[in-house]
Amino acid sequence: xxxxxxxxxxxxASFILLSLIFTFIYFLCHTTSKHHHQTxxxxxxRSIQTTPNPSFFSITESQLFDPSLKQIQMLDxxxxxxxxxxxxxxxxxxxxxxxxxxxxxxxxxxxxxxxADAFQGYREFRAExxxxxxxxxxxxxxxxxxxxxxxxxxxxxxxxxxxxxDQWLYDMSSTGDMSSLRLPLSWGTxxxxxxxxANGLAYMHNLERAIIHRDIKASNVLLDEGFKAHIADxxxxxxxxxxxxxxxxxxxxxxxxxxxxxxxxxTAATVMGDVYSFGILMFEIxxxxxxxxxxxxxxxxxxxxxxxxxxxxxxxxxxxxxDASVLKDDLKEKEVLEFFRIATLCTNExxxxxxxxxxxxxxxNQIQDETTT
Numbered sequence: 320x321x322x323x324x325x326x327x328x329x330x331x332a333s334f335i336l337l338s339l340i341f342t343f344i345y346f347l348c349h350t351t352s353k354h355h356h357q358t359x360x361x362x363x364x365r366s367i368q369t370t371p372n373p374s375f376f377s378i379t380e381s382q383l384f385d386p387s388l389k390q391i392q393m394l395d396x397x398x399x400x401x402x403x404x405x406x407x408x409x410x411x412x413x414x415x416x417x418x419x420x421x422x423x424x425x426x427x428x429x430x431x432x433x434x435a436d437a438f439q440g441y442r443e444f445r446a447e448x449x450x451x452x453x454x455x456x457x458x459x460x461x462x463x464x465x466x467x468x469x470x471x472x473x474x475x476x477x478x479x480x481x482x483x484x485d486q487w488l489y490d491m492s493s494t495g496d497m498s499s500l501r502l503p504l505s506w507g508t509x510x511x512x513x514x515x516x517a518n519g520l521a522y523m524h525n526l527e528r529a530i531i532h533r534d535i536k537a538s539n540v541l542l543d544e545g546f547k548a549h550i551a552d553x554x555x556x557x558x559x560x561x562x563x564x565x566x567x568x569x570x571x572x573x574x575x576x577x578x579x580x581x582x583x584x585x586t587a588a589t590v591m592g593d594v595y596s597f598g599i600l601m602f603e604i605x606x607x608x609x610x611x612x613x614x615x616x617x618x619x620x621x622x623x624x625x626x627x628x629x630x631x632x633x634x635x636x637x638x639x640x641x642d643a644s645v646l647k648d649d650l651k652e653k654e655v656l657e658f659f660r661i662a663t664l665c666t667n668e669x670x671x672x673x674x675x676x677x678x679x680x681x682x683x684n685q686i687q688d689e690t691t692t
Contacts (some may be wrong), residue, residue, distance in 0.1 A: 332386035389464030431474045442552030444472040451553040460551040479541035505672030515548030521676035524590045535596035575611030591670035598665025602628040607642035
């Protein structure tokens with residue numbers, strides 16, 4: 320056969336073969352695509368525990384909560400807060416705003432409206448529901464109920480009249496009314512406040528399923544009309560069993576109050592972490608020094624508040640540590656020294672050497688049978 324003709328026939332055959340291959344591939348893809356679009360979508364199931372988007376939260380999902388927890392309707396909260404008026408804001412937390420409101424029942428409450436776009440706020444909502452919503456103690460803020468509508472997540476608590484311990488230690492300003500002027504806390508009042516916090520923590524730690532608060536600090540201690548302490552903000556709290564520890568991949572707490580084992584990367588949060596934070600709070604309420612602010616030592620070096628406090632105790636200079644606004648006339652030095660000794664025990668670097676909270680309560684009660692304001 321003529322070589323030229325042979326080449327032409329080969330080229331035509333190759334073209335026909337390639338055309339058939341491309342036609343087959345196109346047909347196959349078209350059929351698969353058509354089948355894919357005609358396949359009905361799979362039904363999605365949602366779980367409160369695993370959904371990553373808080374906007375999926377709905378009224379029907381509230382049926383999964385403990386039925387003993389009271390659900391308050393959004394319309395009632397809108398009326399009680401005058402549609403969440405800025406004039407009623409009494410607090411601004413990390414995950415939302417707090418409003419003072421009066422319900423239709425006449426009860427004055429604090430309404431915490433969590434940020435709708437904060438996943439951490441959603442986790443805080445769940446934590447408070449699973450811990451604070453199921454306990455009751457004189458030194459723990461009372462949980463009134465919740466509201467869950469669409470992406471809104473709202474928690475309702477008793478309203479504590481005098482605000483946070485943090486405000487009383489550092490904000491002495493008046494709101495314009497002489498009756499609301501914040502005077503320095505007396506030594507007796509400070510000891511009673513610490514006793515209240517200790518009682519609340521001891522109760523939590525000794526439940527059948529212990530609760531670790533994980534964020535004990537001055538701003539999370541509220542004071543009522545009689546200056547009785549109420550532990551608040553259980554957004555980082557966790558219920559635990561067995562060995563009283565909670566394994567977490569995230570560090571929880573506030574710098575300055577956080578125990579060293581958390582700072583150094585320990586994944587197990589324990590009741591002893593709360594004990595350490597409580598000891599820091601003891602130093603803070605006695606000295607009126609913020610734990611997360613460095614203190615310049617006599618050598619000129621900046622050190623942590625807890626380092627400074629422990630050094631002062633070791634040098635027997637406890638009386639010089641006291642907040643200058645505390646009246647010294649009725650102070651008993653022996654009581655002050657014991658107070659700082661307990662705080663030092665609680666802030667031991669090693670968790671195993673810290674006392675448990677029920678032991679701390681006994682030690683504090685031995686300072687004074689009854690401390691008056």
